[in-house]
Amino acid sequence: MSTASAATQFLNAGGxxxxxxxxxxxxxxxxxxxxxxxxxxxxxxxxxxxALATGREVILFDNVGVGQSTGDAPDSVDGIAxxxxxxxxxxxxxxxxxxxxxxxxxxxxxxxxxxxxxVRRLVLVGTGPRGGDAIARQAPGVGPLFGKRDELGxxxxxxxxxxxxxxxxxxxxxxxxxITARTEDRDTPVSAATIAAHRAAARAWASAPADDFSxxxxxxxxxxxxxxxxxxxxxxxxxxHLYQHLPDAELMLLPDSGHGAHFQxxxxxxxxVTDFLDVQPGEET
Amino acid sequence: MSTASAATQFLNAGGxxxxxxxxxxxxxxxxxxxxxxxxxxxxxxxxxxxALATGREVILFDNVGVGQSTGDAPDSVDGIAxxxxxxxxxxxxxxxxxxxxxxxxxxxxxxxxxxxxxVRRLVLVGTGPRGGDAIARQAPGVGPLFGKRDELGxxxxxxxxxxxxxxxxxxxxxxxxxITARTEDRDTPVSAATIAAHRAAARAWASAPADDFSxxxxxxxxxxxxxxxxxxxxxxxxxxHLYQHLPDAELMLLPDSGHGAHFQxxxxxxxxVTDFLDVQPGEET
Numbered sequence: 001m002s003t004a005s006a007a008t009q010f011l012n013a014g015g016x017x018x019x020x021x022x023x024x025x026x027x028x029x030x031x032x033x034x035x036x037x038x039x040x041x042x043x044x045x046x047x048x049x050x051a052l053a054t055g056r057e058v059i060l061f062d063n064v065g066v067g068q069s070t071g072d073a074p075d076s077v078d079g080i081a082x083x084x085x086x087x088x089x090x091x092x093x094x095x096x097x098x099x100x101x102x103x104x105x106x107x108x109x110x111x112x113x114x115x116x117x118x119v120r121r122l123v124l125v126g127t128g129p130r131g132g133d134a135i136a137r138q139a140p141g142v143g144p145l146f147g148k149r150d151e152l153g154x155x156x157x158x159x160x161x162x163x164x165x166x167x168x169x170x171x172x173x174x175x176x177x178x179i180t181a182r183t184e185d186r187d188t189p190v191s192a193a194t195i196a197a198h199r200a201a202a203r204a205w206a207s208a209p210a211d212d213f214s215x216x217x218x219x220x221x222x223x224x225x226x227x228x229x230x231x232x233x234x235x236x237x238x239x240x241h242l243y244q245h246l247p248d249a250e251l252m253l254l255p256d257s258g259h260g261a262h263f264q265x266x267x268x269x270x271x272x273v274t275d276f277l278d279v280q281p282g283e284e285t
Numbered sequence: 286m287s288t289a290s291a292a293t294q295f296l297n298a299g300g301x302x303x304x305x306x307x308x309x310x311x312x313x314x315x316x317x318x319x320x321x322x323x324x325x326x327x328x329x330x331x332x333x334x335x336a337l338a339t340g341r342e343v344i345l346f347d348n349v350g351v352g353q354s355t356g357d358a359p360d361s362v363d364g365i366a367x368x369x370x371x372x373x374x375x376x377x378x379x380x381x382x383x384x385x386x387x388x389x390x391x392x393x394x395x396x397x398x399x400x401x402x403x404v405r406r407l408v409l410v411g412t413g414p415r416g417g418d419a420i421a422r423q424a425p426g427v428g429p430l431f432g433k434r435d436e437l438g439x440x441x442x443x444x445x446x447x448x449x450x451x452x453x454x455x456x457x458x459x460x461x462x463x464i465t466a467r468t469e470d471r472d473t474p475v476s477a478a479t480i481a482a483h484r485a486a487a488r489a490w491a492s493a494p495a496d497d498f499s500x501x502x503x504x505x506x507x508x509x510x511x512x513x514x515x516x517x518x519x520x521x522x523x524x525x526h527l528y529q530h531l532p533d534a535e536l537m538l539l540p541d542s543g544h545g546a547h548f549q550x551x552x553x554x555x556x557x558v559t560d561f562l563d564v565q566p567g568e569e570t
Contacts, residue, residue: 222540229529240525243538244514250553251538253528255507268535268560275556 006060008041008068008185013090016083019068019187020061024053029120031097031277032059032088034104034111036126037198038146038156040067041187045263046178051270052099055278059096061087063107065194067187073194077103077130077205080198081110088118097277099123102233102259103198106130106205112219122223123273126231126259128238129216129245131208135234142232152180161260163230168257171264216245223249224276226269228261250276291345293326293353293470298375301368304353304472305346309338314405316382316562317344317373319389319396321411322483323431323441325352326472330548331463336555337384340563344381346372348392350479352472358479362388362415362490365483366395373403382562384408387519387544388483391415391490397504407508408558411516411544413523414501414530416493420519427517434474437465446545448515453542456549501530508534509561511554513546535561 006021021041024030031052033044041060049058064083065073074080084107088096097120100108105127112119128135148155154176162172190198223246227239236253243251252272254261262269291306306326309315316337318329326345334343349368350358359365369392373381382405385393390412397404413420433440439461447457475483508531512524521538528536537557539546547554 236529237525240522240538244521246540248540250540251536253525253536255531255533255535268564271560272557275553279553 005182005184008187010068011087011090014083014086016064016069016071016086018061018063018087018090020059020087022057022059023049024057025055026057028056028278029095029097030057030059030091030093031099032061032084032091034084034098034100034107035060035063035066036102036104037202038190038195040190042182043153043179045175045266046181047266048262048270051266052273052277055274056097059091062187063087065197066190073197075197075200075204077106077201078110078114080201081107081114084111085115085118088115094118095120097121097123099125099273100127101125101262102127103202103205106202109216109219112221113215116221119221121277122219122221123226123276124223124239124242125226125262126228126234126239127225127242128234129213129241130205131212132206132238133235133241135206135238136203139232152176157260160233161258161263163228163256163258165256168264171257172260175260175263213241213245216242217247220247222276224252224273225249226252226254226262226272228254228257228259228264230257231259231261233259290467290469293472295353296372296375299368299371301349301354301356301371303346303348303372303375305344305372307342307344308334309342310340311342313341313563314380314382315342315344315376315378316384317346317369317376319369319383319385319392320345320348320351321387321389322487323475323480325475327467328438328464330460330551331466332551333547333555336551337558337562340559341382344376347472348372350482351475358482360482360485360489362391362486363395363399365486366392366399369396370400370403373400379403380405382406382408384410384558385412386410386547387412388487388490391487394501394504397506398500401506404506406562407504407506408511408561409508409524409527410511410547411513411519411524412510412527413519414498414526415490416497417491417523418520418526420491420523421488424517437461442545445518446543446548448513448541448543450541453549456542457545460545460548498526498530501527502532505532507561509537509558510534511537511539511547511557513539513542513544513549515542516544516546518544 006023062069064071105124158172162168243249291308347354349356390409443457447453528534
């Protein structure tokens, strides 16, 4: 069963009923995705999840208070990471690989830091360090974009995730078509209460004291850091900072693209992530 | 015949007798390497050239005044690029792919800018833009490293090309073993006059007016920019600047490594370069 059509399942852990979808080939280390602000199960790009699921199990879930998962969404990245640890621990799969996008990439950092036994390798996309560079000083037009919800999400996601060029915007329209193609068993939109809590979490992360990236030195897991050239949500230079302060990180930055560069360069991204996740000892050099 | 054992050949063009080595599979676009400061034909890593030569022709050459090539080495990057254009034009292969390292990456930029018909795609390793960030303010210990020539080059290349960690230094020792393994038909060391001319070229490039990276916007060729995390020769941030100012560039920065990161991560580098050079239209996204 492909990821795009995987049925939504439920798992009870730590007082939360977690909604999740699981698909792919049970081989190697499973890959768990951590979602961005305002995203639910339907916002994971099925082109990416399906391609990566050919070589491993791919697990998508709604964190506490998101979509069909119960509970009150925490208002700190730390709290959201605790929810992710609860879900991943309850899967009983041991250490998994993590692909976190945007706020999901912030969650991924704390998950790896505070729950090292649960995390083998990290893919951090369109994200940045706590107290990162200019995250708190977003251009004035960016915040309001997250209020532009329309039926397809096109008015939000095209300017948020893609660069202004026609090439990038065309990729954005193809992306929106992919995430809206599923008609059965769609997830529940993220509630206003969860949006408010997660917005507070993102703000606290962004406005933490700057230049204290030392916590990153305590995340030894190999990491692949990915972004576009013109990320307006978490400015691209933050991916460089993550790379410079994580002990074992590789940086992949893509041309003429934004916060959702991986949605634009699906093939390139999937090939590099596959190479990174499937690397054998000795091939690492 | 593998690149490591390819015989040195000669080609006369523009008044210079160019020494070069050619190997690999005549398929697709040939790949021409541009060498770093003080390097000759023997300083190209045979592990990299042999791996890339399995899918294309690989051409290594001594530019004007280097090794066994005749002539007076120019004292500007522009002049060195003219020499490269003369050689590549004389090959009569049409547009080629270019892999330039360090000063060779500077040469590659001007070659692509001023001779666009000769260049299809660019791989720019351990290099930076003209007037780049802190290239002219190298740490005081770096310059003298280039005077530490010993028989194997170990005293020079280990601190120049690799990071201080034991892991990186071990990779450096393996690299030095590779470039010194060839015993027959070795190239002539770079002369003192050529070193002086190229040093002047590198200094002029580094001390050009800063923050004038606009020339990069006129290099439309797709580029893959690669470096290590701790380049002490052309500080790593310059790779980020190249990426940000070239219209169609991807950035790949590798962990715990220096100016010669590709010598440390041969397999990872070769896989990514192969993917970049062999990309088919439609797979680019």
